[in-house]
Amino acid sequence: MTYVDEGHGHREAARHFRVSPKSVNDPVKLRRETGLLTPRQQGNGGGHGKLVGVAGWLKARVMAKGEITLNELVAELAQTHSIAVHRATVWRMLRGLGLTHKKSPAGA
CATH class of the missing domain: 1.10.10 (Arc Repressor Mutant, subunit A)
Incomplete structure (x- = not known):
């Protein structure tokens, strides 16, 4: 994240750290949307199915x-x-x- 914050592009960061561009894009997008890097809750949360x-x-x-x-x-x-x-x-x-x-x- 810091690397991107310093002004480097997502693809450049991906090449630099030898990861896929998605591995850079997803955390950046998450932080932009939530302000945090904590993972979102997985699953549907339960409690609202047919049964x-x-x-x-x-x-x-x-x-x-x-x-x-x-x-x-x-x-x-x-x-x-x-x-x-x-x-x-x-x-x-x-x-x-x-x-x-x-x-x-x-x-x-």
Whole structure:
């Protein structure tokens, strides 16, 4: 950053430090927009997906039935709440709620 602040161009700085021009442009742009060089938060922040409103229902449903499959949950969500989601979305929500899936050992 200091090298660019001293008046050198972005491409010149990239050549000087043997990095890509993008590695120079991105921090310069970040500092211009935010005034800082701290990285932006990654991800979407959570808390606003399709399943947020039914998180309690999902948890209760899994706790009540126990051996329910993701496909069954997807079908029930579509039927009872008119929410169409992929089973991976349901799995991410369940994982976020602390509900993991462990197969029972044979004969248990």
